[in-house]
Amino acid sequence: MSVIGVQEAITRAHRAEWARVIAALTRRFGDLDIAEEAAAEAFATAVERWPQDGVPPNPGAWLTTTAYRKAIDRIRRENKRGDKHKEAQLLYDDDPPEPLGPIDDERLRLIFTCCHPALALETRVALTLRMVGGLTVAEIARAFLVQESAMGQRITRAKAKIKTARIPYRVPSTEDLPARVGGVLAVLYLVFNEGYLVTGPDADPVRHDLTAEAIRLARLIRALMPTDGEVAGLLALMLLIEARRTARFTSSGELIALDEQNRGAWDATLIAEGHRLVRERLAAAVPPGRYQILAAINAVHTSARDVRETDWSQVLALYDQLVRLDPSPIVALNRAIAVAELDGPQVALALVDRLEDRLADYHVYHAARADLLRRLGDGQKSRAAYDKAIDLAGNTAEIANLTRRRDRLG
Numbered sequence: 001m002s003v004i005g006v007q008e009a010i011t012r013a014h015r016a017e018w019a020r021v022i023a024a025l026t027r028r029f030g031d032l033d034i035a036e037e038a039a040a041e042a043f044a045t046a047v048e049r050w051p052q053d054g055v056p057p058n059p060g061a062w063l064t065t066t067a068y069r070k071a072i073d074r075i076r077r078e079n080k081r082g083d084k085h086k087e088a089q090l091l092y093d094d095d096p097p098e099p100l101g102p103i104d105d106e107r108l109r110l111i112f113t114c115c116h117p118a119l120a121l122e123t124r125v126a127l128t129l130r131m132v133g134g135l136t137v138a139e140i141a142r143a144f145l146v147q148e149s150a151m152g153q154r155i156t157r158a159k160a161k162i163k164t165a166r167i168p169y170r171v172p173s174t175e176d177l178p179a180r181v182g183g184v185l186a187v188l189y190l191v192f193n194e195g196y197l198v199t200g201p202d203a204d205p206v207r208h209d210l211t212a213e214a215i216r217l218a219r220l221i222r223a224l225m226p227t228d229g230e231v232a233g234l235l236a237l238m239l240l241i242e243a244r245r246t247a248r249f250t251s252s253g254e255l256i257a258l259d260e261q262n263r264g265a266w267d268a269t270l271i272a273e274g275h276r277l278v279r280e281r282l283a284a285a286v287p288p289g290r291y292q293i294l295a296a297i298n299a300v301h302t303s304a305r306d307v308r309e310t311d312w313s314q315v316l317a318l319y320d321q322l323v324r325l326d327p328s329p330i331v332a333l334n335r336a337i338a339v340a341e342l343d344g345p346q347v348a349l350a351l352v353d354r355l356e357d358r359l360a361d362y363h364v365y366h367a368a369r370a371d372l373l374r375r376l377g378d379g380q381k382s383r384a385a386y387d388k389a390i391d392l393a394g395n396t397a398e399i400a401n402l403t404r405r406r407d408r409l410g
Contacts, residue, residue: 006051013059014043018134019220020060021067023106026113026169032131032159034071042067107132108171108224111217115184116167123158124187130155132220133213143194143210184221185234185291188214192238197255197395211242229281233292236277240298243270254400259307271302293322312341329358333365345375363392367402379409 021042025035042063056062114127126144129135135143141151161167172180195210218235225231247265248256278299281292288296297318304310319335333355340348349372352365359365370385386406393399 003051006055009055009059010043010046010050013046013063014134015216017060017063018043019107019110019132021064022131023110024064025067025071026110027106028068029071029075030169032113032162034074035067036131036159037074038067038071039063041070045070107220109169111184111221112171112180113162113167113169115180115187116162117180117183118165118167119158119161121187121190123154124183125190126151126154127158128187128217129191129213132217135213139209143207181225181228181230185218185230188218188221189234189238189291191217192241196241197398208245211238211245214238215242229284229286230289230291232277232281233289233295236274236281236295237291237298239270239274239277240295240302243267243274243302249397252400253397254404255395255397257401258301263305266302274302275299288321290322290325293318293325297322310341312338316342329355330362330364333359333368337368340372340375345372348372349376361392363389363394363398363402365389366392367405370402370405374405374409382406383409 018039021039022032022035025038026032029035045066046059046063050056111128111132114131115124119127122144126140129140129143130137137152137155138148140155141148144151171177192211192214195207195212195214215235215238218231218238222228222231222235243266244258244261246267247261247263250256274295278292278295281288282296297315300311300314300318316335316338319331319338323331323335333352336348336351336355339351349369352369352372355365366385366389370382370389373379373382373385383406386402386409390399390402390406393402
């Protein structure tokens with residue numbers, strides 16, 4: 001195999017096997033630090049050995065075995081220094097294994113450990129990307145616009161808390177699983193949204209590596225929990241949003257709103273997969289959760305060949321369902337936008353204005369008001385609302401779009 005072929009094999013193995021190796025070692029040694037260091041050493045050894053020895057027939061088994069030996073070596077070294085006697089006992093651990101959860105997969109145990117509610121949400125995100133996704137600390141820090149040292153400390157503290165608080169390495173019980181799955185999905189959706197439109201000025205407007213990683217992890221959870229409706233819903237939602245990625249920005253980096261996008265540039269393959277997942281959930285005849293409804297809304301939008309063909313009555317009906325599950329002001333704002341298409345901007349503006357107390361600092365609220373006022377012919381108030389939205393927007397691509405819309409008022 002060529003050098004390039006070996007490098008590609010190592011990259012594929014890292015993507016496919018990193019979480020398996022980390023999970024297997026965490027299960028055996030009960031320590032994320034040991035697992036992470038040994039896995040990293042195993043992949044470094046692969047980079048040295050595979051070009052000379054060739055890619056092994058079973059890369060995952062080779063990496064797991066190598067990482068296991070690296071972990072044993074580390075424990076023995078530290079035991080000689082007298083610092084890790086208790087950890088050294090793990091070499092001869094005869095304790096019975098933890099009882100299996102409702103789903104027996106080491107990677108799922110790892111995901112639930114990284115997303116444990118005892119950890120802060122931002123910490124869960126960082127730990128999941130490192131331990132499950134295999135991203136480097138530098139990559140995670142760059143994605144969330146923090147210093148690498150600060151992100152490293154955040155991950156180190158998280159691993160220490162898992163150890164000192166004795167957070168169990170297992171899938172939650174059947175009774176606790178629905179609530180805990182929600183926490184895992186929230187982490188993945190946060191990762192996806194950060195990649196979908198990066199926060200902060202003068203940043204690349206989209207991070208495809210983050211959206212792709214969120215989708216990959218959602219696929220993993222979907223494979224491990226194929227009957228969970230919200231897992232399928234989140235995956236469908238991500239796919240339908242990702243399908244529009246290449247149509248969302250101009251060549252100069254300005255954000256293009258949904259109603260102005262070139263729908264011929266959407267990814268038909270991703271849309272077809274997302275629609276299939278939505279149809280499967282509808283056929284299940286089970287009351288949908290939040291992600292399933294959001295996916296269904298996006299399915300309606302991506303079914304229309306032209307914005308004028310959008311079935312707004314169906315969109316509004318779905319938002320009516322969603323607002324009962326999630327009565328947040330942002331959901332109410334999105335529902336009002338659908339109302340505008342059916343009942344007119346005047347009715348929608350009255351709904352939007354009721355949200356001012358809760359959304360006064362949210363730029364999308366002011367942008368929605370600006371558009372409704374424009375449609376009502378009130379250019380002066382529309383311009384003022386656009387100015388407020390521009391002041392509050394945090395992304396250069398959004399600012400460019402809002403500025404263009406404001407300047408079109410004349």
